[in-house]
Amino acid sequence: MWKTALKPRWIAGLVFAIVVSGVFVLLSQWQFGRSTQPEAAVNPATEEVRVLTETLEPGAFFPGTVSDQMVSADGTYDPAKQVLVPGRLKNGENGYWVVSAFAVTGAPAVTGVAASPETWIPVARGWVADPDDAGAPPSGVVNLTGRLLPSESPLPSTAPEPGRASAVSVAELINYWDVSMYPGFVAAASELAAGSDMSAAAVDGALKPLEIGPQPPAQQVNWLNLFYSLEWVVFAGFALFIWWRLVKDDYRRDLEEEHDDDPHHDALPTPATSEQLQQKVKP
Template identity: 75%
Template sequence: MWKTALKPRWIAGFIFAIVVSGVFVLLSQWQFGRSTSPETPVNPDTENVRPLTGILQPGEFFHGSDADQMVSATGTYDPAKQVLVPGRLHDGKTGFWVVSAFAVDGAPALTGRAASPQTWIPVARGWVADAADAPAPPSGRVELTGRLLPSEAPVSGKAAGPGEATAVSVAELINYWEISSYPGFVSATAEVAGGADVSAAAAPGKLLPLDIGPQPPAQRINWLNLFYSLEWVVFAGFAFFIWWRLVKDDYHRDLEEAHDEADPSATPHQHQQKVQP
């Protein structure tokens, strides 16, 4: 059968099948790319800086629509309320996030036995490779700008070391610092104190900025496009099947012709019986 397949017309047919199947595979990839799309587009309004006190309220749940919002707040840091969160990556290196408590001016005060006179919010100020390189937060009145993010879940089964937290978890930090807090945290992009930006992004030092952008939206699957992408793959395989079938039929015709030449007295019915595939 290989001798039949190596005929010039079937070699040309095989090349044609490759071209056709290649087109079908490209169509499959195109349909597959269209099978997933964002559920909602990235909201450009999150990049417009808004006051933290007008976005989020202490004592309430963190609303998903508030995530990634750029916010601003004025207040002060407490150098005694700072922790390191280990196991954080930056440019492929593992280090620590430096997280400090920030007392927000004008924030509503919570009530209750465990409530503190001021309301705070954790601020992830930057990343350091070595815990000893973590600087103290800026002193005095600070104008903070950053991205508002939901609280992380504490890492279960893992005990935090001295001066560390397992995650930027509000539930964990309020017990560690004994404060009232907003139900989220801020990734700082600017910290203006005394008219100068002293944040990790502006001041030289070993504290590096986090550069956390808006999170990509969730994806949804278009099942019809996904089905079409699989269908084109089947068509690509079918192109080779048709070529193989035509070669096989030609091979059988060659056998019949060869048998006729060898036994010209045989009837067509006998030919059919003797050359049965």
């Protein structure tokens, strides 16, 4: 068999089969990559700044359509309503998010027995490595611009110490601050107070900007592309199988030719006719 496979034409055939199989494998990888790509790119509309009071309604569920939306709002901070959220990484360093309560001017009031006169929203103003570096938020009327994000889930079985929160959770912060709030929070990008930007991105200090960009959509498996990727793998194996089959057929033909050319092989006896059989049985 190896003697047949080493014929020049079958060596050339093997090279051709390997090339074809390689092309099929590359096509399989391409189809597999397409099967896990996001169906839609990041929505550029999220980078257009919209007014918070026209984008999100307080006291309601947080709709996924407004997640990552850049928003703006006027209002004031309350320096007494500020917490640190531990366990936040920045450039590989563990630290804290500084989260302050922001009273939104012109926000709809939430109705209810425990509702506060003003409607607030948590604002993640920046990151600090040392809790002592978390300064007070800007005073006076502030024009806030940032990325709107859904509320995080509080950590179970966790009792943070005073001035701490387990997460940027509206449900948890309502209990700390005892105010009515929006069902999400804002990661600050700019904080204009008296015409100057007082945000972490504009002021060089211990408070560092969060720099949260738009999140890509969740990847979905495209089963059709995944099936195509497996199909190309089968084709790659089939190309090598065809070469092996052709070599095997050629090998069998060589054996038959050698058998026919051998003068010493015994010829097969011809079957006896019925007349010959009758003559043998006569007395």
